[in-house]
Amino acid sequence: MALQSSLSIDDVKHDEYDDDGHIKPTGSGVLSLVSAITKFIFFKDEKGRKHTMSTRSTEVQDNRKTETKQPKAKTKSSQEHPASKAPNFTTYVARRYTGSRIEDETITLDFVKKMMDDFKNPKCLHRRYAYKIVLQIKKILKALPSLVDITVPHGKHITVCGDVHGQFYDLLNIFELNGLPSEENPYLFNGDFVDRGSFSLEVILTLFAFKCMSPSAIYLGRGNHESRRMNKKCGFEGEVRSKLNGGFVKLFAEVFCCLSLAHVINKKVFVVHGGLFSVDGVKLSDIRSINRFCEPPDEGLMHDLLWSDPQYLPGRGPSKRGYELFCFGEDVTKRFLKDNNLDLVVRSHESKRKGYEIQHDGKLITVFSAPNYCDQMGNRGAFIRFEAPDLKPKIVTFEAVPHPDVKPMAYANNFHRWF
Numbered sequence: 199m200a201l202q203s204s205l206s207i208d209d210v211k212h213d214e215y216d217d218d219g220h221i222k223p224t225g226s227g228v229l230s231l232v233s234a235i236t237k238f239i240f241f242k243d244e245k246g247r248k249h250t251m252s253t254r255s256t257e258v259q260d261n262r263k264t265e266t267k268q269p270k271a272k273t274k275s276s277q278e279h280p281a282s283k284a285p286n287f288t289t290y291v292a293r294r295y296t297g298s299r300i301e302d303e304t305i306t307l308d309f310v311k312k313m314m315d316d317f318k319n320p321k322c323l324h325r326r327y328a329y330k331i332v333l334q335i336k337k338i339l340k341a342l343p344s345l346v347d348i349t350v351p352h353g354k355h356i357t358v359c360g361d362v363h364g365q366f367y368d369l370l371n372i373f374e375l376n377g378l379p380s381e382e383n384p385y386l387f388n389g390d391f392v393d394r395g396s397f398s399l400e401v402i403l404t405l406f407a408f409k410c411m412s413p414s415a416i417y418l419g420r421g422n423h424e425s426r427r428m429n430k431k432c433g434f435e436g437e438v439r440s441k442l443n444g445g446f447v448k449l450f451a452e453v454f455c456c457l458s459l460a461h462v463i464n465k466k467v468f469v470v471h472g473g474l475f476s477v478d479g480v481k482l483s484d485i486r487s488i489n490r491f492c493e494p495p496d497e498g499l500m501h502d503l504l505w506s507d508p509q510y511l512p513g514r515g516p517s518k519r520g521y522e523l524f525c526f527g528e529d530v531t532k533r534f535l536k537d538n539n540l541d542l543v544v545r546s547h548e549s550k551r552k553g554y555e556i557q558h559d560g561k562l563i564t565v566f567s568a569p570n571y572c573d574q575m576g577n578r579g580a581f582i583r584f585e586a587p588d589l590k591p592k593i594v595t596f597e598a599v600p601h602p603d604v605k606p607m608a609y610a611n612n613f614h615r616w617f
């Protein structure tokens with residue numbers, strides 16, 4: 199899987215928010231539809247020239263021929279073409295932009311705090327800085343192994359959170375309850391940061407910015423929603439297009455392919471988004487050697503750990519999620535722990551009424567951190583604190599907090615919502 203196709207900053211132009219970073223109001227559904235149809239019929243070519251559908255193939259080719267044969271003379275009119283004077287929004291930050299800024303390429307705690315405050319207003323981060331965060335995080339994540347070992351020294355702790363799913367205001371509440379991420383107060387977020395909730399961009403930029411600020415203050419594992427297919431269907435792609443632009447969709451997809459797949463705390467607690475495997479005998483070394491730099495495959499170890507769920511029956515059984523998926527029983531969990539000299543599996547991926555569930559004779563905990571999931575499940579959220587050296591899980595649960603009136607999935611499948 200090639201990851202060399204990063205877009206340059208010039209590919210990430212956009213004009214959907216103003217120079218102050220406020221999101222420009224978008225038109226109503228009908229206006230957007232008209233605009234989309236108009237764009238489809240009267241499209242612009244790579245150089246910004248307008249064409250109609252009927253002239254699409256011929257006119258573009260003709261223009262290219264003309265250009266090669268007859269280089270344009272530098273006439274007064276061509277020098278003054280408005281396109282040549284258009285500001286490059288990606289490198290240009292207006293003086294009246296009052297949002298947070300990254301100075302000298304360094305992401306500081308002050309920057310992250312101001313960015314979170316701005317998001318509450320709600321105010322978008324200038325895409326110049328969003329771009330900086332995405333580039334920095336990609337470099338950091340790419341250098342990590344597929345399975346990350348975390349060492350928590352004696353007397354210190356780590357907090358493990360489950361799915362956040364774009365519920366930015368509940369993420370802020372976790373930080374209120376348990377403190378901001380820092381080297382003294384590290385977090386592990388166990389995937390599904392985005393989709394469903396309509397503040398996914400705010401969530402992912404916050405988590406990424408903390409990781410850029412201090413890589414040992416926050417660990418990030420991939421969930422099944424850190425994928426192009428899910429993001430297209432469940433809101434994140436539409437949200438990124440709306441709040442930043444289409445170029446960032448590709449950038450985020452590339453970054454998600456760099457996320458690690460699992461973590462082990464002090465060689466004892468195995469943390470993974472979905473669960474265990476469709477075959478027995480999987481060793482940690484097998485997970486370490488997964489080539490993860492790709493979209494989630496349809497089978498194999500990477501597929502299993504992103505998608506599987508536990509079940510109460512022993513062995514393996516069918517999944518309510520679909521025919522190609524499976525659930526695993528207590529015996530599977532115990533064999534995996536014994537084979538790898540581990541004590542506990544922590545996974546997420548399923549909403550639970552209390553925010554967590556302990557199964558498999560206490561050897562497996564589900565933790566889910568999106569309370570009142572999708573504004574309708576009525577569940578609590580939870581996180582787990584592990585303190586070294588005994589690593590006894592201390593579970594904290596919490597209720598949902600209010601958020602601005604933007605419904606979950608507001609950016610998903612916009613076209614279909616009109617019918």
Ligand SMILES: [Mn+2]
Pocket residue numbers: 361390421422423471546547548
């Ligand atoms: Mn999931």
